[in-house]
Amino acid sequence: MGIHLERALLFCTLLVLTHGLEIPDPDHIDYIRQQAKAVINTTVSLKCGSSMPTLFIWVFSKTEFDSSEALAYNYGLGPKTLPLANTLGDPFLAVNTSSLQIMQIQAEAEGIYTCQALYDTDKGPRVTFYYTHLSLQGQQNTAKGSGSV
Structure with missing residues (x-):
């Protein structure tokens, strides 16, 4: 079940939303795995390819769980973020890109981010799936020169 079910559900979602757009050979879907690291309370930018897809959806899952929840999407009517994204930090979709940026990232944001992109x-x-495993480190130390002599 797990990641294969997630792929199938996301793939079906995009096909329904494209109103009958047919993928000639589903076996030729691309899968890209990425790693990202960030420090809690800083900003992280998660990439979903180098060009703007026609449609895309970002999904998040905790590393230790198989369930996934939608975070953000753009189905051609402009980018939208969903309530779950706000629990991970201050999210936004960069203009004219499919990159998901999370400012003031929280510890709860560590996990796997999947961007499913459909290119016409x-x-x-x-269709390309971008899997990004995000690892977080402790809070950034903002105090300068605060060491003992």
Whole structure:
């Protein structure tokens, strides 16, 4: 179940939202794995490819759990973030990109972020899954020169 069920559900969601857009060969879906590290209370930028997809959805799951929840999406009507995203920090989708940025990132944000991107190309539609494992470190030390002599 787990990650394979997540892929199937997200894939079906995008196909329904595209109103009948057919993927010629689902076996040719791309899967990209990435690592990201951040310090609690700083900003992290999670990438979803190098070009803007036609449609995309960001999903989050805690490392130790199989369940996933939607965080943000853009189905062609402008980017939207969902309430879960606010529990992880101060999220936003950068303008004209599919990058998810989280400012003041919280400890709860450690986990796996999946961006499912649908690209409408001249050669037909293409789907890419970007899996990013985010690891967090303790709070950033903002005090300078505060050591003992």
